[in-house]
Amino acid sequence: MPRPPRAKEGVLDAYERLLIDEGERAATLEATARAAGVSKGGLLYHFGSKEDLAAGLLDRLSDLVDADVQRMETAEEGAVAYYLRTSVMIDDPLDRALIATSRLAQGGHAAATAALNAVRRRWAATIAPRVRDEAALDLVMMLSDGLYFNNALGGDGGDRLVPDDQRMRALIALVLKATS
Amino acid sequence: MPRPPRAKEGVLDAYERLLIDEGERAATLEATARAAGVSKGGLLYHFGSKEDLAAGLLDRLSDLVDADVQRMETAEEGAVAYYLRTSVMIDDPLDRALIATSRLAQGGHAAATAALNAVRRRWAATIAPRVRDEAALDLVMMLSDGLYFNNALGGDGGDRLVPDDQRMRALIALVLKATS
DNA sequence: GTCTATATAGCGATAGAC
DNA sequence: GTCTATCGCTATATAGAC
Numbered sequence: 001m002p003r004p005p006r007a008k009e010g011v012l013d014a015y016e017r018l019l020i021d022e023g024e025r026a027a028t029l030e031a032t033a034r035a036a037g038v039s040k041g042g043l044l045y046h047f048g049s050k051e052d053l054a055a056g057l058l059d060r061l062s063d064l065v066d067a068d069v070q071r072m073e074t075a076e077e078g079a080v081a082y083y084l085r086t087s088v089m090i091d092d093p094l095d096r097a098l099i100a101t102s103r104l105a106q107g108g109h110a111a112a113t114a115a116l117n118a119v120r121r122r123w124a125a126t127i128a129p130r131v132r133d134e135a136a137l138d139l140v141m142m143l144s145d146g147l148y149f150n151n152a153l154g155g156d157g158g159d160r161l162v163p164d165d166q167r168m169r170a171l172i173a174l175v176l177k178a179t180s
Numbered sequence: 181m182p183r184p185p186r187a188k189e190g191v192l193d194a195y196e197r198l199l200i201d202e203g204e205r206a207a208t209l210e211a212t213a214r215a216a217g218v219s220k221g222g223l224l225y226h227f228g229s230k231e232d233l234a235a236g237l238l239d240r241l242s243d244l245v246d247a248d249v250q251r252m253e254t255a256e257e258g259a260v261a262y263y264l265r266t267s268v269m270i271d272d273p274l275d276r277a278l279i280a281t282s283r284l285a286q287g288g289h290a291a292a293t294a295a296l297n298a299v300r301r302r303w304a305a306t307i308a309p310r311v312r313d314e315a316a317l318d319l320v321m322m323l324s325d326g327l328y329f330n331n332a333l334g335g336d337g338g339d340r341l342v343p344d345d346q347r348m349r350a351l352i353a354l355v356l357k358a359t360s
Numbered sequence: 361g362t363c364t365a366t367a368t369a370g371c372g373a374t375a376g377a378c
Numbered sequence: 379g380t381c382t383a384t385c386g387c388t389a390t391a392t393a394g395a396c
Contacts, residue, residue: 005361007361007362022288023286023287023288023289024204024205024286024287024288025204025205025287025288026288028388028389028390029389029390029391030388030389030390038362038363039362039363039364040363040364040390040391041361041362041363041364041365041392041393042361042362042363043362044390044391044392045361045362046361048391049390049391050389050390050391102286102333103286105333106203106204106282106283106286106287106332106333107203107204107205107286107287108202108203108204108205108206109203113333116333117333117341120341121341124341133350134347134350135347135350135351135353135354136354138343138347138350138351139323139351139354139355141326141341142323142326142327142330142341142343142351143319143322143323143326144326145325145326145327145329145330146321146322146323146324146325146326146327146328146329147322147325147326148326148329149325149326149328149329150322150325152286153282153285153286153293153296153297161297161300161301161304161321161322163318163322167314167315167318170313170314170315170318171315171318171319171322173315174315174316174319174358174359175319175358177358178354178355178357178358179354185379187379187380208370208371208372209371209372209373210370210371210372218379218380218381219380219381219382220372220373220381220382221373221374221375221380221381221382221383222379222380222381223380224372224373224374225379225380226379228373229372229373230371230372230373
């Protein structure tokens, strides 16, 4: 498959950034074009419609998840610890794509919702054989979603509840003890 | 305090429903008015602006949380089990207000984000003295957020990951064992 | 491949009749 | 207290020059 043009990736980066930092409402074609340093017309040459732009983000997410599942399966610390630990990153390309997609989903975008559910299903399939039982799987999956949710809310203040590094280590230790 | 007019509550119900079922983008004044069976002008008599409508939702949320914290503190099953169990309801008035507010927050509404953080802080203060340590508190809070997040994604299909009743009981038992 | 200009539609909000 | 009509603005998308 041919490497996609540089400008296209830049537009996608800008779209992602707007979704994350300012919400779905602010991620208009005009704002995205401006942030990417092109005109509205230029953007619409690469992505024929707003729907097309969203589809581009979903494709990117799918590719990044492929790579992540592979890293997860071979992680030294174990798949569960890896999965929980990487649930709170914020500048990782995968996390950016995920948070941007969840903004889209909560704005009512059906395809984005479906994509997120598909992603979580892939993760669950990877975690399932590594934990004790169904309740342990539910615990790990829902906990990870909670960490993401808090990350995704973020934005403004130091007013959030996301655990810092030290607390994350304690949390992961507690979960490993309860589930493996 | 005087009981607020019936029409006002109906508009708020419609606004909430649109936010939950179709996302922030779809919850316009016109759509809200139509769903509530009034005209745009009629709606704007009760809520002077869109911002005012959002503030109405935040007020409703705050009142519902007051009542919830009291139920939580006196729950027979214990505060933690009550808190987790009620994280997956979907037609409870409190859950509806919460999910609608989280839609607003993820659409970039700063006051909604602040309101959600304030709510979670109140819950955390109620849970904290009932669990073993900080990691246990983080576990319960993030897990609850994950359950909410999955509820909030919802919408369409049976394509979701939210545990059913039986799995919830097993999950709660596991968490109680790990945290108390 | 990227631009400017423009068509079309829908949003939040105001004014004034009833 | 609720309506209709309308203003001003901004959004997506198209057309056509370069």
